[in-house]
Amino acid sequence: MASSFNNAIQAIAELKALSNIEKAEKMKRFFKTGKGEYAANDIFWGVPVPEQRKIAKKYRQISLIELSQLVSHQVHDVRHMALCLLLYKAEKAAKPQIEEYTEFYLKHLSYINNWDLVDVSCRFILGRFLENKDRSLLYELAHSKIMWERRISIITCLHFIKQSDFYDALRISDILLTDQHDLIQKAVGWMLREIGNIDYDAEFAFLVEDDRYKKMPRTMLRYAIEKFNPDIRKQFLEGKM
16 A cells, blocks of 8 residues: 555655755744744755756646645645646646645645645636635635635636636625734635736726725735825825825
């Protein structure tokens, strides 16, 4: 039975061989692994993402059984590589396979537990899967007590925003409008800014309607209006719109 996991074992070994203690320490600080922080006690090997992607491409034919061993691994670098691997498997997959990969992704949500893991994966897996489907799943995630699931709900919408479909992004932004976690505030502000990059009027209207810009946390607002005209941005920050 052990032989069925040879690819996973080899991929982990290749990744570990690239470990960098100095970089790992920096990543532990950057990704907030200290006591009481959002990624407390997570483990890093300090492998650069480009190197992770090289290994992921090499093992793109790995089975989902083996991939499960990677995505549930205790080391952050392995989980990130596993998600890259899943994306490589999905990028040219047919519809039945996309459904299978999405089911796999949702089954392993508890291991997608940092912002880089969320951002590298959800819009490419869930976004593609939900493109022409009911998107109630995103609203369930938006109401989750788990911060990473709330972030998945809004970042997935980037897939739709890129197609000038703002409906779900704006509705979920409303749900998360007063979220207290800065990683959600930044994510919502980012998505609103992305909408504004395509349709300035759509973002502007959302912000001023019902004085949403006054209700949202300052971090969210700053992210959302980052590319506005300096004079308009100043008016928003001073609450004078």
